[in-house]
Amino acid sequence: MPAQLLEGGPLATQLRAEIARDVRVLKDQGRNVCLATVLVGDKHESVLYVKSQKKVAAELGIDFRLEQLPGATTQPGLMQAIDALNRDATVHGIVLQLPLPARLDARLAQRAIEPKKDAEGIHPSNLGLILFGVTQRAPCTAIAAYQLIKSLGADLYGKEAVVVGHSQIVGKPIGQLLLHDFCTVTTCHIATRDLAAHTRRADLLVVAVGKAGRITKDMVKPGAIVIDIGVNRVPLTDDKGQPVLDEKGNPKSKLVGDVDFEGVREVASVLTPVPGGVGPLTVTMLMRNVVESAKQA
Numbered sequence: 001m002p003a004q005l006l007e008g009g010p011l012a013t014q015l016r017a018e019i020a021r022d023v024r025v026l027k028d029q030g031r032n033v034c035l036a037t038v039l040v041g042d043k044h045e046s047v048l049y050v051k052s053q054k055k056v057a058a059e060l061g062i063d064f065r066l067e068q069l070p071g072a073t074t075q076p077g078l079m080q081a082i083d084a085l086n087r088d089a090t091v092h093g094i095v096l097q098l099p100l101p102a103r104l105d106a107r108l109a110q111r112a113i114e115p116k117k118d119a120e121g122i123h124p125s126n127l128g129l130i131l132f133g134v135t136q137r138a139p140c141t142a143i144a145a146y147q148l149i150k151s152l153g154a155d156l157y158g159k160e161a162v163v164v165g166h167s168q169i170v171g172k173p174i175g176q177l178l179l180h181d182f183c184t185v186t187t188c189h190i191a192t193r194d195l196a197a198h199t200r201r202a203d204l205l206v207v208a209v210g211k212a213g214r215i216t217k218d219m220v221k222p223g224a225i226v227i228d229i230g231v232n233r234v235p236l237t238d239d240k241g242q243p244v245l246d247e248k249g250n251p252k253s254k255l256v257g258d259v260d261f262e263g264v265r266e267v268a269s270v271l272t273p274v275p276g277g278v279g280p281l282t283v284t285m286l287m288r289n290v291v292e293s294a295k296q297a
Contacts, residue, residue: 008280041071093119093290142173144281162202217263230258
């Protein structure tokens, strides 16, 4: 029987209704919630993501401010812009749009954001609080995946959980969050010698490596819950394996995850699609982080 598809849309809709209600309560108290995004340059993908943030913020009643800096901005100039937002009492959340130009130090800039205004939950102080079960400002993608898992209502106590990917803002935080539910957590990474040996014993498999089709059917335990966080753009092909072209003759592409969707769907009990799984929740969790900051301001 094909796996149940676990889509993020319904949960995102529910959470956004709760966030909008909290925003209205704060407005009734005379406090407008404000998110500020710092964008260096005008890279197309970054501009699109900023537009997405602005759209969702407007839907929820959150004020949105774009601090767009010239592409030639220096490190001191970037740090000055972040400091100004830190000191602005009307701003409750700050996002530093990545990637930055190669000459700029992204980690240094991220650490400069006031932890209480860290909308993405990636400041070392907020990452450290996850160890204590504090998730009001947890990394957006990690907490989105975790909330999606929890929405299943499954008993995670004692379950074997395998996380493939150990990034600081996705893999590692998810592992820590699952430990709070008493999962037995294994984290796999580029140096893991026999990946399949680990993934095949996972009751819960979370994948976030950014490599299309990395997890295949034979690597998944029958009945496992599989959460695919990867987002990869690959060429779109026809039934004969030939590239599909658009009206201008350019190759078309599609978004896929890190999991071989069709194959894994045959053995898993639950599987998140890409797109449509964790993605819809990510910006929602960003907005929730901003509102939590506003509540505590």
